[in-house]
Amino acid sequence: MPIFLIRRFTYSIEILLWLALGMNSLEKHTQLTPVEKEILRYIKDGFSSIQIAQLRNCSVRTIEKHRSNIISKLNIPSSQNALLIWVFKHPKLFNT
Template sequence: MFNKKDISIVIADDHPMLLRGLLDEFEANGYNVIGNSANGTQALEQILNLQPTIAILDIDMPLLSGFEIVKMAKEKYVKTKFIIFSYHREAEFVIQAKSLQIDGYLLKEDPFIEIEKCMDAVLNDKVYFSSSFNSQNLNDVSNEIKKLNWLTPSEITILKLIAQEKTNTEIADILSISVRTVEKHRSNIISKIWNNKTSKTLSAWAITHKNLIINY
């Protein structure tokens, strides 16, 4: 278990009562909360300026979402561990969290002991998702992400355009390549992800997993 005095925490949530309640809970349990905010821009500024050990972020906030904060902060190479704290348990949000390699994902109905378990895990370089999540669903999402890891940068670019429902001709025009080259890329993607599947199957899969692919 970590030493509470050795970590610093920034909390962001646009619900005043939830933010106040979370802040009070941390302080009552002896944690060092060095910043709190009700909008994404302020939260990002605090993370970049204060460099907290952990940032606990709501997803839906004014100005910047929790996911946008994580993406922008990581581009600045901050060492902060990021924990999402949200009501959202839908697959599309889990996909975005995993694609951004977020350290932890908690649900707002979780008890405070779950938050402490999550912090302990992420501080030991482990990824922690709330025990309220279905483990099979989490595994399914991870398997979809692994498929993308097999692709080249060019194939990822093609796949992102397929996910946006662009035709082969449109993709060729956008990338200034031939339609035949696009078709070759599609064939390579299919062979890496599946065996004996069709271009139509690839399009359907890409559209279904658009959030994962676009944020990859």
């Protein structure tokens, strides 16, 4: 089996387990900085890293680092869509 299929399968299982077990990272949401919370709101609204960087007048690399920190703090699987899934699983955090 090609290695990319194994990685994709592993990430899929990791996300499914995370969703099925209801890994509750809501309490960890308070550990996020105000900038990280703002970036989560942009992600929820469908903005890409490039668009967020333009809105915040910073580099794309800075936004990617913030995303990485968010993923780490919330203990989210590091796959492409896991952060977006988390945002939509916790809509009450973004009601202002």
